[in-house]
Amino acid sequence: MSEEQKKSDNRPRPTTEAFRAFVREGWAPRTGALPERAEVAPYAAARREAVSTAYPGERLVVPAGGLKVRSNDCDYTFRPHSAFAHLTGFRADCEPDTVLVLHPRSAADGGGHEAIVYTRPLAGRDTEEFFADARYGEFWVGARPTLEELEAEFGITARHIDELPDALAKDAGAVALRVVRDADRDIAALVDQIRREAGLTDEQVTESVDADDALAATLSHLRMVKDGWEIDQMRAAIDATKVGFEAVIADLDGAVQRGKGERWVEGLFGLHARHQGNGTGYDSICAAGDHANTLHWIKNTGEVRSGEMILLDAGVEVDSLFTADITRTLPVDGTFTDAQREIYDAVYAAQQAGMEAIKPGAKFSDIHAAAIRVIAERLHGWGLLPDGVSVEDTLDTETGQYHRRWMVHGTSHHLGIDVHDCALATREQYMDAELKPGMILTVEPGLYFKADDELAPERFRGHGVRIEDDVLVTETGYENLSAGMPRTSHDVEAWIAQVRGR
Numbered sequence: 170m171s172e173e174q175k176k177s178d179n180r181p182r183p184t185t186e187a188f189r190a191f192v193r194e195g196w197a198p199r200t201g202a203l204p205e206r207a208e209v210a211p212y213a214a215a216r217r218e219a220v221s222t223a224y225p226g227e228r229l230v231v232p233a234g235g236l237k238v239r240s241n242d243c244d245y246t247f248r249p250h251s252a253f254a255h256l257t258g259f260r261a262d263c264e265p266d267t268v269l270v271l272h273p274r275s276a277a278d279g280g281g282h283e284a285i286v287y288t289r290p291l292a293g294r295d296t297e298e299f300f301a302d303a304r305y306g307e308f309w310v311g312a313r314p315t316l317e318e319l320e321a322e323f324g325i326t327a328r329h330i331d332e333l334p335d336a337l338a339k340d341a342g343a344v345a346l347r348v349v350r351d352a353d354r355d356i357a358a359l360v361d362q363i364r365r366e367a368g369l370t371d372e373q374v375t376e377s378v379d380a381d382d383a384l385a386a387t388l389s390h391l392r393m394v395k396d397g398w399e400i401d402q403m404r405a406a407i408d409a410t411k412v413g414f415e416a417v418i419a420d421l422d423g424a425v426q427r428g429k430g431e432r433w434v435e436g437l438f439g440l441h442a443r444h445q446g447n448g449t450g451y452d453s454i455c456a457a458g459d460h461a462n463t464l465h466w467i468k469n470t471g472e473v474r475s476g477e478m479i480l481l482d483a484g485v486e487v488d489s490l491f492t493a494d495i496t497r498t499l500p501v502d503g504t505f506t507d508a509q510r511e512i513y514d515a516v517y518a519a520q521q522a523g524m525e526a527i528k529p530g531a532k533f534s535d536i537h538a539a540a541i542r543v544i545a546e547r548l549h550g551w552g553l554l555p556d557g558v559s560v561e562d563t564l565d566t567e568t569g570q571y572h573r574r575w576m577v578h579g580t581s582h583h584l585g586i587d588v589h590d591c592a593l594a595t596r597e598q599y600m601d602a603e604l605k606p607g608m609i610l611t612v613e614p615g616l617y618f619k620a621d622d623e624l625a626p627e628r629f630r631g632h633g634v635r636i637e638d639d640v641l642v643t644e645t646g647y648e649n650l651s652a653g654m655p656r657t658s659h660d661v662e663a664w665i666a667q668v669r670g671r
């Protein structure tokens with residue numbers, strides 16, 4: 170904090186020694202009871218083993234990241250970096266500024282790596298932090314875990330963050346040091362400084378940065394096949410998301426009547442996301458009428474009107490940070506018009522084709538190929554492709570692609586701790602890779618006819634439909650994890666009637 174800021178700080182600041190002595194004393198002893206071992210602990214240990222195998226002899230630094238200022242002295246709610254959460258199992262609120270380090274062990278010590286988390290533990294009641302630190306102090310933001318508590322809960326050795334610089338500098342010239350840079354810029358800068366102090370040239374530091382990026386990509390790819398615990402977290406996120414969608418359906422009338430209905434829908438879903446889990450996994454898209462044609466409509470400033478549809482793309486992130494990503498396009502009055510149903514059923518057919526392409530050994534890109542073929546066929550059937558352009562012509566990736574006017578996005582992405590999970594994986598590892606049991610993917614085709622689209626039939630204008638489900642690749646094919654949320658046009662109508670009738 171600058172001197173100027175200090176001078177202009179107008180909060181009361183107790184300074185007398187008498188006050189400090191007074192605030193130190195008179196607290197009940199801490200119980201000392203340690204938390205139980207988290208269920209995730211052995212799974213996180215297995216993930217660290219996989220990283221260890223990929224990086225023999227190297228020291229790997231995976232920060233959780235710190236608090237980010239929202240404005241002035243207010244921070245955003247903390248969320249640990251996904252690579253850190255995956256490798257430690259730390260929960261949503263646990264714990265800013267912690268850094269996981271995998272220290273290479275010598276062959277004599279058994280090889281592999283030793284995992285240590287460096288963290289800022291609970292400060293004693295005799296410290297200034299205890300009562301006077303608005304960002305970290307127990308009086309202000311609650312008690313942080315002690316080192317012993319973290320070790321007990323997650324089964325990882327915990328040390329004070331002050332030990333981190335020396336722990337990283339140890340053998341820095343001899344042992345390669347890798348850091349996930351985007352997790353915490355301060356830690357990345359510390360690592361670069363240690364590299365320079367260890368005698369690395371500028372060129373070598375640049376090469377090290379490239380290697381850092383490769384580590385981040387490896388950790389992203391490592392999340393592609395989910396373990397049993399992760400699949401259970403995804404099921405929980407999807408169950409919670411259904412609760413949120415049903416709360417929205419139950420009050421569609423309220424959204425129409427109150428005005429600013431999209432905000433009402435956003436709030437309803439957000440309420441249940443926060444109540445069921447950690448919150449929303451991404452900003453909810455609450456897009457009524459023509460807004461559905463804006464793919465990432467998160468302003469949610471519009472009305473919800475009778476006679477229109479509302480596209481709700483939303484997911485609950487549970488406390489372990491795994492998120493659902495589900496879209497339903499709902500007729501506001503409970504019944505699709507003929508034109509709405511025509512579009513909806515085309516998108517449904519595309520989604521079904523996309524899902525049926527999912528099986529071990531198929532390629533990730535097969536999902537989009539199957540879904541987009543149906544989209545292209547429907548558009549061709551409606552006479553919307555340019556004269557003389559066949560389905561095969563438009564599907565040609567070099568010379569066609571006219572259908573993208575009405576569906577510009579991909580059909581699928583990996584899903585997990587990040588809504589767009591594993592995004593740093595290479596093309597070979599992602600788009601061109603074979604599907605494997607344990608992968609979780611969305612299937613989410615759509616058709617979007619803007620109100621001012623003069624090439625669209627008039628009956629379609631101002632309507633956008635997306636249907637998005639979360640699908641697990643199984644040993645023999647797929648399981649639609651969000652099958653509990655009705656999907657066909659008739660089932661959606663029955664669902665709305667049933668939820669509203671409760």
Ligand code: GLY
Nearest residue numbers: 451482494613637
């Ligand atoms: N909700 C963003 C997406 O569906 O990818």
Ligand code: MN
Nearest residue numbers: 494611613637
């Ligand atoms: Mn998605």
Ligand code: MN
Nearest residue numbers: 482494495637
């Ligand atoms: Mn989505």
